[in-house]
Amino acid sequence: MKLLIISLALCTCNMAIPIEPSTTSLLELLNNSGFSELKEALVKHNMTNIINASEPMTIFAPSNEAFKNLKQNPWTKNMTHAMMEKLLGRLVVLRRKLLPADVRNEMIVDTVSNEKLRLNVYPKVRTVNGIMVVMEPNVQNQQVIIYRLNRFPMAPPPGRDIFEMLNRRKERFSTLVRAIEVANLKDTLKTGGPYTLFAPNNEAFKALPEARLAKLMESPAELKSILLGHVINGTYFLGALLESPELPALSSGLNKIAVNGMNVTVNGTKVFTREGMIAENGAIHVIDRVLLPSNTTAPPSV
Numbered sequence: 001m002k003l004l005i006i007s008l009a010l011c012t013c014n015m016a017i018p019i020e021p022s023t024t025s026l027l028e029l030l031n032n033s034g035f036s037e038l039k040e041a042l043v044k045h046n047m048t049n050i051i052n053a054s055e056p057m058t059i060f061a062p063s064n065e066a067f068k069n070l071k072q073n074p075w076t077k078n079m080t081h082a083m084m085e086k087l088l089g090r091l092v093v094l095r096r097k098l099l100p101a102d103v104r105n106e107m108i109v110d111t112v113s114n115e116k117l118r119l120n121v122y123p124k125v126r127t128v129n130g131i132m133v134v135m136e137p138n139v140q141n142q143q144v145i146i147y148r149l150n151r152f153p154m155a156p157p158p159g160r161d162i163f164e165m166l167n168r169r170k171e172r173f174s175t176l177v178r179a180i181e182v183a184n185l186k187d188t189l190k191t192g193g194p195y196t197l198f199a200p201n202n203e204a205f206k207a208l209p210e211a212r213l214a215k216l217m218e219s220p221a222e223l224k225s226i227l228l229g230h231v232i233n234g235t236y237f238l239g240a241l242l243e244s245p246e247l248p249a250l251s252s253g254l255n256k257i258a259v260n261g262m263n264v265t266v267n268g269t270k271v272f273t274r275e276g277m278i279a280e281n282g283a284i285h286v287i288d289r290v291l292l293p294s295n296t297t298a299p300p301s302v
């Protein structure tokens with residue numbers, strides 16, 4: 001009922017708004033700046049009205065290549081209209097022309113899709129929800145600034161904090177979830193942060209001697225200190241790992257990040273770079289060994 005009223009209200013005010021010539025020029029600007037796929041998608045999904053305002057705006061524009069990949073990827077090639085609306089809405093920040101100099105590390109901005117984007121500034125790269133963003137050169141007119149992305153940013157559904165992301169994937173992280181609860185770190189990972197968690201999957205815990213795991217599960221304090229060795233203060237997506245030789249863990253040690261091409265390891269343990277996740281309060285990287293302080297120098301098991 002409420003929804004219906006809202007949508008009726010939207011229709012009414014849409015009709016009341018005079019046609020803005022600026023929309024055409026913004027669409028033209030997108031098209032002429034090499035974002036013709038984005039322009040077409042906005043038209044196709046009836047979303048030109050969102051860029052119809054004569055207000056400041058920031059657009060994170062996926063390249064035509066990104067659209068091509070989206071259409072070829074078996075997971076995303078036949079997205080519904082509603083899904084596309086969300087994906088496109090996520091790219092647009094209203095009422096704000098965010099200049100490169102305005103961007104701060106861990107800045108959160110609201111988007112048309114009601115999802116949030118997390119902006120990160122690292123020494124060499126900047127990211128939007130973990131996707132590298134090209135800040136310069138950008139395209140702009142008086143009101144609007146357009147930044148180029150080479151991929152579509154994902155966004156966590158509302159309420160998916162780091163703990164909840166794991167809790168929703170019990171088939172892979174049930175032991176970690178239990179360990180977090182035993183160590184009394186659930187609240188930290190739900191409401192603290194932003195953090196980066198190196199998340200050992202169930203195989204990682206299975207690789208521990210059974211008696212050791214059983215004992216750990218009965219030693220909240222030890223478990224807590226071990227788990228905090230997996231948590232980094234701040235959001236480090238893959239792009240950031242690639243340029244961070246070491247990261248401070250909450251347990252106060254420095255985790256060593258080694259990079260060889262796209263093979264990334266943390267203290268010698270392989271990071272599953274294709275399985276990274278974004279949570280409302282940070283990033284999650286999957287690993288298949290538990291990082292134990294006394295065993296960190298051992299070579300990765302093959």
Ligand SMILES: *[C@@H]1O[C@H](CO)[C@@H](O)[C@H](O)[C@H]1NC(C)=O
Binds near residue numbers: 048049
């Ligand atoms: C701008 O919005 C108005 C009102 O919603 C609409 O009639 C018009 O077609 C829009 N312009 C474009 C180019 O989409």
Ligand SMILES: *[C@@H]1O[C@H](CO)[C@@H](O)[C@H](O)[C@H]1NC(C)=O
Binds near residue numbers: 028031034036
């Ligand atoms: C969009 O841009 C291409 C060049 O990239 C141009 O050929 C085409 O005419 C443009 N379309 C519109 C509607 O402006």
Ligand SMILES: *[C@@H]1O[C@H](CO)[C@@H](O)[C@H](O)[C@H]1NC(C)=O
Binds near residue numbers: 044045046081
């Ligand atoms: C876009 O709007 C037009 C008319 O306003 C409608 O005919 C068309 O089905 C809409 N397209 C989508 C994808 O909803």
Ligand SMILES: *[C@@H]1O[C@H](CO)[C@@H](O)[C@H](O)[C@H]1NC(C)=O
Binds near residue numbers: 078
């Ligand atoms: C999605 O694509 C597959 C082919 O890859 C097709 O068989 C299926 O019908 C499509 N589903 C929808 C909802 O369009």
Ligand SMILES: *[C@@H]1O[C@H](CO)[C@@H](O)[C@H](O)[C@H]1NC(C)=O
Binds near residue numbers: 233234250
């Ligand atoms: C995390 O970093 C922020 C910003 O640098 C700092 O204010 C905060 O105290 C740090 N938290 C922990 C637990 O180290």
Ligand SMILES: *[C@@H]1O[C@H](CO)[C@@H](O)[C@H](O)[C@H]1NC(C)=O
Binds near residue numbers: 260261
């Ligand atoms: C990355 O790891 C794979 C095996 O996981 C290996 O085959 C490949 O050679 C490694 N690449 C580099 C650059 O070390």
Ligand SMILES: *[C@@H]1O[C@H](CO)[C@@H](O)[C@H](O)[C@H]1NC(C)=O
Binds near residue numbers: 230253254256291292
């Ligand atoms: C990772 O290795 C460093 C030393 O290289 C150590 O200080 C740190 O405690 C280790 N982290 C964990 C979680 O074991």
Ligand SMILES: *[C@@H]1O[C@H](CO)[C@@H](O)[C@H](O)[C@H]1NC(C)=O
Binds near residue numbers: 294
């Ligand atoms: C270190 O690893 C070895 C096997 O690689 C294992 O036997 C030992 O229990 C581990 N040490 C700790 C403290 O977990």
